[in-house]
Amino acid sequence: MKYGICPISLAPLRLQAADASEMVSQVLYGELFKVIEHRKKWSRIRLHLDGYEGWIDNKQYQEIDSIDYHKLIDDNFAFAKDPISIVTHSDETLSTLTIGAQVSSAAYFQDSVANQQSIDEEDIAKSNLINTALLFLNAPYLWGGKSPLGVDCSGFTQLVYRLNDFHLKRDASEQATQGEVLSFIEESEPGDLAFFDNADGDITHVGIIMQDNHIIHAHGKVRIDRLDQSGIYNAQLNTHTHKLRVIKKMI
Structure with missing residues (x-):
């Protein structure tokens, strides 16, 4: 080897x-x-x-x-x-x-x-996930990217969690196999993950839940949008851009 x-x-x-x-x-x-x-x-x-x-x-x-x-x-x-x-x-x-x-x-x-x-005990507090995520705000979307110079949706969530001493798998569909399923958005906390599927039912997108029904995710760029039971609502486009599949608690 x-x-x-x-x-x-x-x-x-x-x-x-x-x-x-x-x-x-x-x-x-x-x-x-x-x-x-x-x-x-x-x-x-x-x-x-x-x-x-x-x-x-x-x-x-x-x-x-x-x-x-x-x-x-x-x-x-x-x-x-x-x-x-x-x-x-x-x-x-x-x-x-x-x-x-x-x-x-x-x-x-x-x-x-x-x-x-x-990594120390202070670093792994769940509340730190959002502060870490905000460091990537406005980073351009790049398929396969794992840096603030270009990142995809699952590379973004993986890096945020890695910097807080929790290891996610690489792709959104793989990350969706981890953690504990939550039944409703109201059960979620900032730092939990929301997963979204396409018309074929395949999980293709992931983002990090924030307070007050917002989500930070990589779509065109790392951005903050609204989250509801239907999915991600983009106020600029006045439409839902992603269909919610499942919410998962990782930490």
């Missing part, structure tokens, strides 16, 4: 082994993974934090040995806490990191990160 770590700000994770293939997610700086198939230019990997799989360009990751991999995953994770942070490399060059980058791995590269956040 081979192992890897992401040494750059973020790397695209693609559906197929080709630059033109769909980006299904991103690998952030310091994230660890197993290499489950290796080719000349591409590798299929499985991310440690959520088990998500895809193809990464071999030029965009660094192979590490089993000892270092297991040592790094046994360490307490720390994440970049600001939307944009700066990392200083051992050769004194700089790179930008986005919120959620796994900066606890920086020591492996002999890097120094200006802003980071270790």
Whole structure:
């Protein structure tokens, strides 16, 4: 088994082994993974934090040995806490990191990160989820994105929860298999998740419930809309944009 770590700000994770293939997610700086198939230019990997799989360009990751991999995953994770942070490399060059980058791995590269956040009991309070979510407000929507420079709906919810020490799966349909079902919106609390389906009944969207029947979600951009028993109501468009399927309590 081979192992890897992401040494750059973020790397695209693609559906197929080709630059033109769909980006299904991103690998952030310091994230660890197993290499489950290796080719000349591409590798299929499985991310440690959520088990998500895809193809990464071999030029965009660094192979590490089993000892270092297991040592790094046994360490307490720390994440970049600001939307944009700066990392200083051992050769004194700089790179930008986005919120959620796994900066606890920086020591492996002999890097120094200006802003980071270790998880402690104060950080995992459910009330902190909304404050974290608001850091992404107005971030543009990007299919497969996992940063404030571009994020999709489930990448947004996954990052918000990860920064509060709770690990969601990657896709909305997978996240919907987690947690406890709530029967009514009135039972929900800020930080709970609402899931939405399409005409075929497939769950395709997710957002974070806020106070006073509002929801923050990634749709065009990370935005705040109204939530009711029918779904998400966009006041600008004067219509419902998503049909509610289920509400789930994760924490």
